Amino acid sequence: MCRALYKSWGRYEQIGLDADRIPHEAIESSIGGNAYQHSKVNQWTTNVVEQTLSQLTKLGKPFKYIVSCVIMQKNGAGLHTASSCFWDTTSDGSCTVRWENKTMYCIVSTFGLAI
Structure with a gap:
């Protein structure tokens, strides 16, 4: 969850709540209970990103959004990500948002920039 980040959304705290909920819903509807399949990863990441972006846009808030998605097979390898913003x-x-099942991890990062 993104509770610690809600403060960073300033007066738009609800967007922070939605930016946590919406990717979870997109992941569940796109990947759900599937096992990792390399041939499906491109389709899954595209679906998660497009669904997340579509649902955030439907909120009608004055924001530009950036959404990224990483899907990684659970095989014992490490994964480290970082991002930095000047805003x-x-x-x-x-x-x-970090989601996982028995065979994979899915990490979705959402950025909202006020217009």
Whole structure:
């Protein structure tokens, strides 16, 4: 969850809540209970990103959104990610959602930039 990041959304705290909920829903509807299949990863990542972006846009808030998705097979390998932003901390924010099942990890990062 992104509770620690809600403050970074300033007066748009609800967007922070939605940026946590919406990717979870997109992951569940796109990947659900499937086992990792290399041939499906491109389709899954595209679906997760497009569904997340579509649902955030439907909120009708004055934001531009950036959404990224990583799907990785659970095989004991490590994965480290980082991002940095130069923005207005009173109105812009980010949220990273980590989801997993028995065979894979899915990490979705969402950035909202006030217009």
